[in-house]
Amino acid sequence: MRLRTTLLALGLGLAASPALAAGTLYVSNEKDDSLSVVDIETLEVVDTIPVGMRPRGITLSKDQKTLYICASDSDTVQVMDIASRKILHNLPSGEDPEQFALHPDDRHLYIANEDDAIVTVVDTESRQVVEQIDVGVEPEGMAVSHDGKWAVNTSETTNMVHWIDTATQKLVANTLVDQRPRHAVFTRDDSLLWVSSEIGGTVSIIDVDSKEIVHKISFELPNIHPDRIQPVGMELTSDGRTAFISLGPANHVAVVDAQTYEVKDYLLVGRRVWHMTLTPDEKLLFTANGVSGDVSVIDVEDMSVRKTIKVGRYPWGLAIVE
Amino acid sequence: MRRTGFLAALCLSTALTALPALAAEKAMQAVDIGWLSKERDLPPVLSNLDEIPADKGVAGARLGISDNDTTGRFMGHDYTLTELVVPLEGDVADGFRQLRDSGHRLIVTDLTAEELQTVAALPEAADTLIFNAGAPDDALRQTACLANVLHTLPSRAMLADALAQFLVKKQWREWFLVIGPATGDKAFADAIRRAAARFGAEIVAEKEWQWDHDIRRTAHEEIPLVTQDVDYQMLIVADERGDFGEYIPYNTWEPTLVAGTQGLVPTAWHKVVEQWGAVQLQNRFEELAGRPMRPEDYAAWAAVRSVGEAVTRENTIEFEPVNAFIRSDAFELAGFKGRKLTYRPWSGQLRQPIPLAAPRALVALAPMEGFLHQTTELDTLGYDAPEVDCDR
Numbered sequence: 001m002r003l004r005t006t007l008l009a010l011g012l013g014l015a016a017s018p019a020l021a022a023g024t025l026y027v028s029n030e031k032d033d034s035l036s037v038v039d040i041e042t043l044e045v046v047d048t049i050p051v052g053m054r055p056r057g058i059t060l061s062k063d064q065k066t067l068y069i070c071a072s073d074s075d076t077v078q079v080m081d082i083a084s085r086k087i088l089h090n091l092p093s094g095e096d097p098e099q100f101a102l103h104p105d106d107r108h109l110y111i112a113n114e115d116d117a118i119v120t121v122v123d124t125e126s127r128q129v130v131e132q133i134d135v136g137v138e139p140e141g142m143a144v145s146h147d148g149k150w151a152v153n154t155s156e157t158t159n160m161v162h163w164i165d166t167a168t169q170k171l172v173a174n175t176l177v178d179q180r181p182r183h184a185v186f187t188r189d190d191s192l193l194w195v196s197s198e199i200g201g202t203v204s205i206i207d208v209d210s211k212e213i214v215h216k217i218s219f220e221l222p223n224i225h226p227d228r229i230q231p232v233g234m235e236l237t238s239d240g241r242t243a244f245i246s247l248g249p250a251n252h253v254a255v256v257d258a259q260t261y262e263v264k265d266y267l268l269v270g271r272r273v274w275h276m277t278l279t280p281d282e283k284l285l286f287t288a289n290g291v292s293g294d295v296s297v298i299d300v301e302d303m304s305v306r307k308t309i310k311v312g313r314y315p316w317g318l319a320i321v322e
Numbered sequence: 323m324r325r326t327g328f329l330a331a332l333c334l335s336t337a338l339t340a341l342p343a344l345a346a347e348k349a350m351q352a353v354d355i356g357w358l359s360k361e362r363d364l365p366p367v368l369s370n371l372d373e374i375p376a377d378k379g380v381a382g383a384r385l386g387i388s389d390n391d392t393t394g395r396f397m398g399h400d401y402t403l404t405e406l407v408v409p410l411e412g413d414v415a416d417g418f419r420q421l422r423d424s425g426h427r428l429i430v431t432d433l434t435a436e437e438l439q440t441v442a443a444l445p446e447a448a449d450t451l452i453f454n455a456g457a458p459d460d461a462l463r464q465t466a467c468l469a470n471v472l473h474t475l476p477s478r479a480m481l482a483d484a485l486a487q488f489l490v491k492k493q494w495r496e497w498f499l500v501i502g503p504a505t506g507d508k509a510f511a512d513a514i515r516r517a518a519a520r521f522g523a524e525i526v527a528e529k530e531w532q533w534d535h536d537i538r539r540t541a542h543e544e545i546p547l548v549t550q551d552v553d554y555q556m557l558i559v560a561d562e563r564g565d566f567g568e569y570i571p572y573n574t575w576e577p578t579l580v581a582g583t584q585g586l587v588p589t590a591w592h593k594v595v596e597q598w599g600a601v602q603l604q605n606r607f608e609e610l611a612g613r614p615m616r617p618e619d620y621a622a623w624a625a626v627r628s629v630g631e632a633v634t635r636e637n638t639i640e641f642e643p644v645n646a647f648i649r650s651d652a653f654e655l656a657g658f659k660g661r662k663l664t665y666r667p668w669s670g671q672l673r674q675p676i677p678l679a680a681p682r683a684l685v686a687l688a689p690m691e692g693f694l695h696q697t698t699e700l701d702t703l704g705y706d707a708p709e710v711d712c713d714r
Binding site: 114115117134136137138155156157158159160162174176179180198199200201225227228249 | 389392393395396599602605606634635654655656660661662698699
C-alpha cells in the first residue's frame, strides 16, 4: 500500500524531469512468453512481441541489429531482427538455456543450460554448437571478460564460479562462493569479477589473476530479515565507481561504491527485483521486478526512482537498443 | 523512497584458494553415506490414487548424491550411497551395526521414532551422525535428546504451527478437529491443539473417526451427519495415512474448507513448489525417480546435501570436521525454499519454511509475515529453544 502511494507521487513528479535520451528497452516476460518494448524517451510500453516459451536472458549483437533470446522451455536461443521485430531463426542451445553472454568477437554465445549442468558454446554464424563444457549443478550466471579471454559460469547448487579459457574452451579453475550464485560481472579492466550469491546474501569480489575472493559485500536493511536480502542482478558503471545490486525479495537496489565496496544507499523498487540494465549514457537504470510485473526507472544522477512501468508477467531480463 | 545511512557490513573473507579445474589428476576421495530404512507392511487405505512408492525417501538421497557428485568432480570428492533396507522381520539395530562395521558414520534414515531411538542409543552409534528423514515425532526433538541425530523432516508441530499461522492470519480461528484412529493421527491432533493455543485459535469441537467400512460409497450420507450441529469455520482433519480424509471435502454439512492432512496441507515439500528455483530440483527428481518429490524424499535430499556442503566447505572427508561444520553457525544450505536452511542447536531440527499446498497450487509459505521471533521467524515453527531441555 505504502509502495503504491509512493510510486504515484513519483509519477506526478515526472512532468518536471528533463528530456530523456532516445532508445528502446526490451524486457523479457518469463511467464508471458513475450518481450515488452519500452520507448525510453516517453517511458511507455509501445509494443509486445510474442517469443518462445519462458524467455529469460536477452542480449544484443554488437551492431545492435540482432537480439538473442533464451527461450528456456523451448530449449532454444531465438534470434530476433530488431528492425522488423521478427524471429529470424533459432540457434541450437542445449536444453533449458537460462542466461548467456556474447563473446567480444560478436560471434560466440556462451549459454548456461540450467537443467543439464552444461555450458554450451554456439557459433551464431554457422549456427553450430562448438563445444559443451561440464559445469556444476544448475548453471546460471554467464559472463565473458571484455578482453575475451575468460568465460565464467556460476552454478547455483554447486556454489562455484567455473572459469573457462575461451582459447581452448576448457574449464581450468573453480572458485567456491556463497550459496546460490546467480550472476557474474567483470570490471571494465577485467581485473576483478563480481559474483552475487542469492541465498548467501553476499557479493564476492574475485581477483581474476588468482581466482581468489578478495572482498565480500553484505547488506543490511531495517525491518527486512537478512534471509530476505538476496542479491541477484548487478550493473557496474563504466567509470568503475558505482555498482548497482538488486536484492530480490528485499525489493531494493543497493548502490555500492565500487572502489571501497561501501554500500551508500538502498533504493526501493518493485517486488522481487531480478536483472537490471543501464542506458548507454548511464543516466538511467532499469530494473525488472518479477513479482510486481513492472520495471522501475532509476535516475542515476540523483539516485531516485523516477517511474514504474507495467510490463508483462514475471519480467526477467533487459536489453537496450540506442 | 530513498534510504540513506545504512552501511553494509564489509568483511574481508578468508581468501579461498582457487580450485583446480577437475580433480581427475589427483586421487578422488570417497564419501560413502549410509542409508538405513525398513520394509513396511502397510495396511491398505481407501484412496489408492497415490501409492506409497517403494523408493520413498531413498530416491531423494540418491538425488542428493548426484548433486553432491557434480560439485565433488571439481573438489576431488566421490560420493556414494550404501543402501541398507532391513527386511520386514529384521532388526534395525543389526542393520545399523552392519553399516557401522563397513565404516559408515554418516547415516540417513527413514525409520519410525521407536526404531530411530533404538539405533541412536546403540554403543556403535556414539560417534556417528544420523539424519532422521522419516519420523515427524515431536518427542524426538523435544524430550528424546538424541545428540547424534539431526532431523531434516519437519516435525508435526512445525507443520501444525505453519497451518495455524496461516489460518490465524486469515482470521479463520474456529476449528473443528476430526481425528483418525492411528497413533500418528492422534499425534497430529496434539500438534494442532498446541498450535491453536499458541497462535490464538479455538478448537470448538473434536470428533474421532470411527467408521471402518469403505466410506467411498457412503461419504455423502455419513459425513454430513458427523459435521452437522457444529459451529466452526475450518475443518481440520488428522489422517496421516490418507484413509478417509480425502472424502471429507464437499461432503460436509456446511460449505466448509478443509485443511490438515488433506485439503490444504502443510508439508516439507510438494509438487506445487516451483518458486525459488525449485523447478530445477523438481525436474531433476522427476527425471531420476519418475514421480513427484515427496516430503521424505526432500528430507533425505537435504540430509545428503548437508553432508556435501560440509565436505565442500571444509574440503575434507574426515568425520569430525564434517560433523562439527554441519552443526556450526557457518553452515547454510540452499534448499529451494527461498531462504538458507540451518540446524537448531537445541534439537537438531533443520529450520525450514513450510509450504501450505492445495492439490494443484501453492497457497502460502510459512512462517507467515507478522509472526515475529527474536532470532529468526523460522523458529516460530515447532518447539523453540526454551521449550526444549536437552543437553546437546
